[in-house]
Amino acid sequence: xxxxxxxxxxxxxxxxxxxxxxxxxxxxxxxxxxxxxxxxxxxxxxxxxxxxxxxxxxxxxxxxxxxxxxxxxxxxxxxxxxxxxxxxxxxxxxxxxxxxxxxxxxxxxxxxxxxxxxxxxxxxxxxxxxxxxxxxxxxxxxxxxxxxxxxxxxxxxxxxxxxxxxxxxxxxxxxxxxxxxxxxxxxxxxxxxxxxxxxxxxxxxxxxxxxxxxxxxxxxxxxxxxxxxxxxxxxxxxxxxxxxxxxxxxxxxxxxxxxxxxxxxxxxxxxxxxxxxxxxxxxxxxxxxxxxxxxxxxxxxxxxxxxxxxxxxxxxxxxxxxxxxxxxxxxxxxxxxxxxxxxxxxxxxxxxxxxxxxxxxxxxxxxxxxxxxxxxxxxxxxxxxxxxxxxxxxxxxxxxxxxx
Amino acid sequence: xxxxxxxxxxxxxxxxxxxxxxxxxxxxxxxxxxxxxxxxxxxxxxxxxxxxxxxxxxxxxxxxxxxxxxxxxxxxxxxxxxxxxxxxxxxxxxxxxxxxxxxxxxxxxxxxxxxxxxxxxxxxxxxxxxxxxxxxxxxxxxxxxxxxxxxxxxxxxxxxxxxxxxxxxxxxxxxxxxxxxxxxxxxxxxxxxxxxxxxxxxxxxxxxxxxxxxxxxxxxxxxxxxxxxxxxxxxxxxxxxxxxxxxxxxxxxxxxxxxxxxxxxxxxxx
Amino acid sequence: xxxxxxxxxxxxxxxxxxxxxxxxxxxxxxxxxxxxxxxxxxxxxxxxxxxxxxxxxxxxxxxxxxxxxxxxxxxxxxxxxxxxxxxxxxxxxxxxxxxxxxxxxxxxxxxxxxxxxxxxxxxxxxxxxxxxxxxxxxxxxxxxxxxxxxxxxxxxxxxxxxxxxxxxxxxxxxxxxxxxxxxxxxxxxxxxxxxxxxxxxxxxxxxxxxxxxxxxxxxxxxxxxxxxxxxxxxxxxxxxxxxxxxxxxxxxxxxxxxxxxxxxxxxxxxxxxxxxxxxxxxxxxxxxxxxxxxxxxxxxxxxxxxxxxxxxxxxxxxxx
Numbered sequence: 001x002x003x004x005x006x007x008x009x010x011x012x013x014x015x016x017x018x019x020x021x022x023x024x025x026x027x028x029x030x031x032x033x034x035x036x037x038x039x040x041x042x043x044x045x046x047x048x049x050x051x052x053x054x055x056x057x058x059x060x061x062x063x064x065x066x067x068x069x070x071x072x073x074x075x076x077x078x079x080x081x082x083x084x085x086x087x088x089x090x091x092x093x094x095x096x097x098x099x100x101x102x103x104x105x106x107x108x109x110x111x112x113x114x115x116x117x118x119x120x121x122x123x124x125x126x127x128x129x130x131x132x133x134x135x136x137x138x139x140x141x142x143x144x145x146x147x148x149x150x151x152x153x154x155x156x157x158x159x160x161x162x163x164x165x166x167x168x169x170x171x172x173x174x175x176x177x178x179x180x181x182x183x184x185x186x187x188x189x190x191x192x193x194x195x196x197x198x199x200x201x202x203x204x205x206x207x208x209x210x211x212x213x214x215x216x217x218x219x220x221x222x223x224x225x226x227x228x229x230x231x232x233x234x235x236x237x238x239x240x241x242x243x244x245x246x247x248x249x250x251x252x253x254x255x256x257x258x259x260x261x262x263x264x265x266x267x268x269x270x271x272x273x274x275x276x277x278x279x280x281x282x283x284x285x286x287x288x289x290x291x292x293x294x295x296x297x298x299x300x301x302x303x304x305x306x307x308x309x310x311x312x313x314x315x316x317x318x319x320x321x322x323x324x325x326x327x328x329x330x331x332x333x334x335x336x337x338x339x340x341x342x343x344x345x346x347x348x349x350x351x352x353x354x355x356x357x358x359x360x361x362x363x364x365x366x367x368x369x370x371x372x373x374x375x376x377x378x379x380x381x382x383x384x385x386x387x388x389x390x391x392x393x394x395x396x397x398x399x400x401x402x403x404x
Numbered sequence: 405x406x407x408x409x410x411x412x413x414x415x416x417x418x419x420x421x422x423x424x425x426x427x428x429x430x431x432x433x434x435x436x437x438x439x440x441x442x443x444x445x446x447x448x449x450x451x452x453x454x455x456x457x458x459x460x461x462x463x464x465x466x467x468x469x470x471x472x473x474x475x476x477x478x479x480x481x482x483x484x485x486x487x488x489x490x491x492x493x494x495x496x497x498x499x500x501x502x503x504x505x506x507x508x509x510x511x512x513x514x515x516x517x518x519x520x521x522x523x524x525x526x527x528x529x530x531x532x533x534x535x536x537x538x539x540x541x542x543x544x545x546x547x548x549x550x551x552x553x554x555x556x557x558x559x560x561x562x563x564x565x566x567x568x569x570x571x572x573x574x575x576x577x578x579x580x581x582x583x584x585x586x587x588x589x590x591x592x593x594x595x596x597x598x599x600x601x602x603x604x605x606x607x608x609x610x611x612x613x614x615x616x617x618x619x620x621x622x623x624x625x626x627x628x629x630x631x632x633x634x635x636x637x638x639x640x641x642x643x644x645x646x647x648x649x650x651x652x653x654x655x656x657x658x659x660x661x662x663x664x665x666x667x668x669x670x671x672x673x674x
Numbered sequence: 675x676x677x678x679x680x681x682x683x684x685x686x687x688x689x690x691x692x693x694x695x696x697x698x699x700x701x702x703x704x705x706x707x708x709x710x711x712x713x714x715x716x717x718x719x720x721x722x723x724x725x726x727x728x729x730x731x732x733x734x735x736x737x738x739x740x741x742x743x744x745x746x747x748x749x750x751x752x753x754x755x756x757x758x759x760x761x762x763x764x765x766x767x768x769x770x771x772x773x774x775x776x777x778x779x780x781x782x783x784x785x786x787x788x789x790x791x792x793x794x795x796x797x798x799x800x801x802x803x804x805x806x807x808x809x810x811x812x813x814x815x816x817x818x819x820x821x822x823x824x825x826x827x828x829x830x831x832x833x834x835x836x837x838x839x840x841x842x843x844x845x846x847x848x849x850x851x852x853x854x855x856x857x858x859x860x861x862x863x864x865x866x867x868x869x870x871x872x873x874x875x876x877x878x879x880x881x882x883x884x885x886x887x888x889x890x891x892x893x894x895x896x897x898x899x900x901x902x903x904x905x906x907x908x909x910x911x912x913x914x915x916x917x918x919x920x921x922x923x924x925x926x927x928x929x930x931x932x933x934x935x936x937x938x939x940x941x942x943x944x945x946x947x948x949x950x951x952x953x954x955x956x957x958x959x960x961x962x963x964x965x966x967x968x969x970x971x972x973x974x975x976x977x978x979x980x981x982x983x984x985x986x987x988x989x990x991x992x993x994x
Contacts (some may be wrong), residue, residue, distance in 0.1 A: 430871070615823070
């Protein structure tokens with residue numbers, strides 16, 4: 001087996017299982033579809049295996065490594081997301097899988113077979129492009145049938161499949177239209193139908209929702225999940241939008257500077273970020289400096305400057321010692337009026353009202369800033385005033401030690 | 405001004421008048437030339453009445469016939485050959501990984517546009533004289549076809565290249581992604597989308613060949629009179645409005661092809 | 675096991691993957707295919723366009739044959755004859771500026787044509803670029819038609835108007851402004867007028883394509899910063915459209931310098947320009963080497979202009 005960078009969800013602590021499951025956006029019928037639940041590893045059931053892939057662009061002095069020795073396994077029937085800022089290499093990885101570019105080193109296995117040296121038209125993998133790339137001189141139906149036609153399928157089969165696809169994406173009424181005569185959201189559906197029609201082993205989606213407005217994007221997120229569920233095809237989804245990644249994915253790979261930093265379920269990534277970049281890129285985060293005093297069974301005891309201590313989990317395969325950085329999500333902490341009752345204390349510097357919740361900016365006694373998010377409710381008993389001395393309490397397991 | 409107007413920031417004083425004057429200056433002489441093709445008098449400049457006789461006599465004129473035939477043979481052949489060559493070259497030279505010699509190839513394609521016509525004319529004349537003298541080769545009217553093809557290629561090349569550059573590269577990726585082999589992707593996606601550019605290029609190639617005077621005049625052998633040469637021969641004789649009629653026909657052909665090329669190009673811009 | 679393996683390139687320490695080899699092969703095949711596709715056009719232009727230019731370079735160093743053509747004998751007479759004439763009695767060279775005068779006159783014609791075309795063309799192009807899009811298309815079509823129309827016929831149209839019995843003289847006579855027709859045809863004035871008429875569209879179109887891309891928010895910004903209309907024109911619009919101005923000037927200057935049809939018809943063989951001079955050597959002059967030398971001197975002037983253009987636009991080529 002090649003090196004696997006993904007952190008296995010097995011390391012999760014048992015109490016994480018009690019976390020409530022969000023409803024609506026995902027379907028609890030299939031393995032791996034439950035956010036926040038351990039997905040059992042299924043050996044030998046990988047749709048795509050990326051092994052030690054490097055991609056270098058340019059020659060000589062201008063060489064740039066877009067991907068720096070990346071390995072990752074993507075399971076069958078999985079909604080897998082490559083998440084990262086622009087230029088992190090996520091689109092390059094997608095293009096390597098599609099066959100528009102070729103790796104400088106490494107292998108890309110599709111069901112165990114190396115497809116990296118194959119041209120795109122020989123790979124049973126289809127792509128939904130960011131710009132949709134619909135053929136402007138063809139109708140909606142001709143676009144959808146193009147792949148099957150190129151595969152040399154009989155006419156009757158193509159027609160039946162196109163009809164099925166049109167129904168799947170609810171575009172029957174517009175099948176005879178030119179692609180320039182339909183709206184952006186409709187073009188998006190046609191692009192999806194076109195890529196799904198040849199029944200690919202894997203569907204690649206390159207930021208397909210980025211051109212849509214907010215409302216349509218939300219609709220299409222649900223639509224994509226439905227399509228993936230109904231077709232049972234492995235989806236590899238590229239995005240820079242962390243919210244999109246968290247709500248849609250079974251698993252997420254967070255990428256930065258040509259490397260995969262962490263692979264895991266949305267809850268893994270959010271609750272147990274392994275590195276500072278991951279914690280920072282996804283959601284709002286507080287970073288606290290501390291010193292490791294002791295550790296036992298994957299839990300370290302960390303002492304703050306205020307000499308208060310806290311127990312915090314740390315990533316598997318990492319041995320924290322000495323000065324470390326802790327990460328605490330703003331909603332996993334709470335304010336207490338009595339500074340003495342908090343684990344740490346500080347002065348309330350700013351209160352920002354957000355409607356659903358309120359952010360309290362606290363200037364800690366050690367000099368760092370800390371944000372506490374408090375959900376608003378009609379019966380909020382306590383009110384705070386800026387300038388007040390407050391204490392901060394942490395929820396159980398709120399703090400995590402970061403790798404760097 | 406009686407009605408106060410909001411200042412349009414784009415306006416510059418006097419520019420409108422100059423633009424209109426330019427347009428009038430460009431069109432009035434040509435329009436007068438066209439009007440006098442209907443003059444019933446036999447003088448080119450004194451108006452006597454309306455007639456279509458001059459068109460009739462032009463169409464019955466043997467010399468006009470043979471000139472028109474030569475012109476069409478040369479222009480149509482040169483257009484077809486140059487458009488095919490230009491299309492292939494544009495495909496091989498646009499949106500591709502730079503190959504060795506690409507920059508030089510680009511210069512060669514554009515060379516006929518940079519060399520003044522009179523130099524091309526005497527150079528081509530010298531060339532054909534040399535191969536006739538040393539190798540005994542004379543292609544007859546083929547000499548003119550070759551000469552025209554050379555300067556038609558860059559004119560056909562420009563709109564085809566522009567069209568290719570405008571084309572979304574992801575369309576070809578999408579075709580390859582949907583199992584189209586490179587040839588199928590070209591046949592089903594690239595070529596159909598390139599057709600307007602090819603038509604626009606062919607129209608331009610036809611116009612420049614159809615209208616060419618300088619190179620044709622120096623290279624043409626006896627019996628290879630084209631329409632512009634025919635007009636030139638007529639100027640040196642006492643002129644009748646027949647020459648206006650023939651000139652009008654030439655202008656109308658130009659206008660037709662420019663408009664076709666222009667409209668194709670505009671439609672693609674939408 | 676004695677062979678020492680040499681690393682192929684120091685830049686890729688890892689062995690190339692199968693995929694990388696496939697890619698390298700595909701790139702190579704692609705380059706070969708693209709070269710092959712370009713070949714027909716390059717061969718035709720190479721044989722019938724480039725080779726003739728080389729031939730006239732050779733011809734310019736040969737001796738003229740008595741009835742046209744050349745004799746294969748090396749000579750620099752063609753270039754000497756450009757400035758000097760050999761005295762038939764004492765074989766000395768005498769400075770004869772006849773050709774030089776024709777070149778300078780052509781240069782002057784081309785410069786004046788360029789300047790006037792710019793003065794008329796810039797406002798026209800600017801006016802076109804500021805019309806609403808639908809109107810703009812009509813303007814562009816109206817300027818494009820003369821751009822591509824038969825130059826011979828257009829020159830003929832000018833000739834009909836300025837002849838002694840042409841429309842202008844007729845009108846002036848009828849109005850009693852003059853008693854005798856003014857001679858305009860076959861004068862320098864006629865050639866200048868013809869050149870302006872011929873090349874005005876060549877100035878307007880590149881200027882237009884440059885002005886069309888002008889960001890008018892910059893104009894607004896300039897007005898906002900208290901600039902007057904005149905200041906906006908000179909300090910904002912003109913500097914921003916410099917590439918178009920240079921392209922337009924070149925598109926007028928080069929063909930005007932080598933103009934052939936215009937002086938042929940409107941100069942009547944009396945007032946020669948370079949183009950007619952060169953053609954003459956191949957016709958009645960029967961001195962092909964001299965004609966070739968004259969053509970190459972014209973080519974040199976064009977290259978200087980093109981060099982100036984390339985240096986000023988730093989690689990950005992604009993087509994009209």
